[in-house]
Amino acid sequence: MVSIINPQIEEYIRGLAPERPDYMLEMERYAEENYVSIIPPEVAQFLTTLIHLSQAREVLEIGTAIAYSTIWLAWAAAPRGGHITTIEINERRAAAAVENIRQAGLEDKITLLKGHAVDIVPHLKDEYDFIFIDAAKGQYGWFFEELYPRLKPGGLLVSDNVLAEGAVVVPEEELRHRQKTAVRRLRDYLRMITSHPGLETTIIPFGDGLAVSLKK
Ligand SMILES: C[S@@+](CC[C@H](N)C(=O)[O-])C[C@H]1O[C@@H](n2cnc3c(N)ncnc32)[C@H](O)[C@@H]1O
Numbered sequence: 001m002v003s004i005i006n007p008q009i010e011e012y013i014r015g016l017a018p019e020r021p022d023y024m025l026e027m028e029r030y031a032e033e034n035y036v037s038i039i040p041p042e043v044a045q046f047l048t049t050l051i052h053l054s055q056a057r058e059v060l061e062i063g064t065a066i067a068y069s070t071i072w073l074a075w076a077a078a079p080r081g082g083h084i085t086t087i088e089i090n091e092r093r094a095a096a097a098v099e100n101i102r103q104a105g106l107e108d109k110i111t112l113l114k115g116h117a118v119d120i121v122p123h124l125k126d127e128y129d130f131i132f133i134d135a136a137k138g139q140y141g142w143f144f145e146e147l148y149p150r151l152k153p154g155g156l157l158v159s160d161n162v163l164a165e166g167a168v169v170v171p172e173e174e175l176r177h178r179q180k181t182a183v184r185r186l187r188d189y190l191r192m193i194t195s196h197p198g199l200e201t202t203i204i205p206f207g208d209g210l211a212v213s214l215k216k
Contacts, residue, residue, distance in 0.1 A: 002166025004205045010040075017041035023103050027068045036065050036093065039134070039160065043207040044072040047132065047158065050212065051076035054156050056130035057083070062117045062143055063135030063160075064088035067097035070112075071104045073132065078109040085124070086110060087117045089135075121146045128152065134160040138182045140189045148198070151215045157199070162190055163209025 020041065031038045039047070051059070051073065059077050064070050064086040074084045088094040094114045101110050113120050117135060121143065131147050133140060140159060151157055162168075167175060167183045168190070175183055193201045193213050201213040 002169055004163050004166055004207075004209060010042075013042050014040060017045055021104075023100070024068070024071065027066055027100060030096075031066060031068065037161075038065055038068040039072075040207055043160075043210065044069060046206065046210070048072060048076040050156055050158065051082075051130055054130060054154070055080065056156065057081060058126055058128045059084045059130045059132070060124070060126075060128045060147070060150070061086040061132045061134065062121070062147075063133070064097045064112060065090075065093050065134075067100045067104075067110070067112070069132065069134065070097065070110055071100065071106060073130075074104075074106045074109045077130070078106070082109070084110045085113065085126070085128075087113045087115070087120050087135075089114075089116050117143060121150075124150060126150065127155075129155045131155070131157045132160070133157070137161055137164060138185045141185060141192065144189065144193070148215075153215055155215050157193075157211075157213040157215065159189070159193070159211040159213070161208040162186060162203060162211045163205060165208060168209075 056077055057080055059073050059082060061070055070084055070086045088097060097112055101107055128150055129152055131151055133143055164183055164186055167179055168187055193199055193211055198216055199213040201211055204210045
């Protein structure tokens with residue numbers, strides 16, 4: 001695959017990430033050992049800054065996994081009276097998330113909805129200040145159709161993994177068969193959010209690629 005960021009630079013930046021409690025370090029270890037893909041701490045720090053800058057209170061996350069990013073989002077938004085709603089389809093991960101949220105003492109700041117986002121999102125009525133999409137890459141386009149009306153004007157939509165470990169620039173014939181559809185859909189998604197008249201989008205080659213879209 002194509003490196004998005006020089007590995008030495010990435011390691012250096014990671015070494016400067018903020019200190020975090022032991023239970024977060026334990027989650028990082030668990031994720032690595034169990035092949036759970038979570039955002040690295042430097043990306044979590046960037047999301048924290050975006051939440052502070054946008055003064056976001058109502059936050060929605062698609063793709064909780066074990067609630068590592070969810071806890072960072074709650075740390076950023078909760079002091080302003082904010083609340084995180086997060087959705088996870090995998091039962092085992094959702095169970096781990098419940099335990100991790102409890103350990104962080106954030107049960108009253110986070111609502112974890114278990115199930116397929118495709119079934120859950122249409123029933124969400126709230127308007128969100130900040131939406132973080134970090135789930136199945138092939139579904140980003142669908143999520144967007146449902147999520148855009150739920151994002152307040154001035155709100156931020158952050159899409160993770162949009163460079164797919166660099167696969168977005170690999171010629172079609174060099175991609176593994178099962179990657180092709182997901183990469184094609186991601187490219188379509190990026191074209192759509194960068195040309196959407198209601199959004200101002202920046203793609204950042206950071207982590208696995210973040211797209212930050214401001215709703216006008
Ligand atoms: C990259 S992980 C999320 C990592 C997490 N945001 C973090 O950084 O700590 C993606 C998660 O999305 C979940 N997921 C994928 N498709 C989903 C869907 N349609 N509805 C709900 N969850 C989904 C997966 O089970 C997986 O746990």
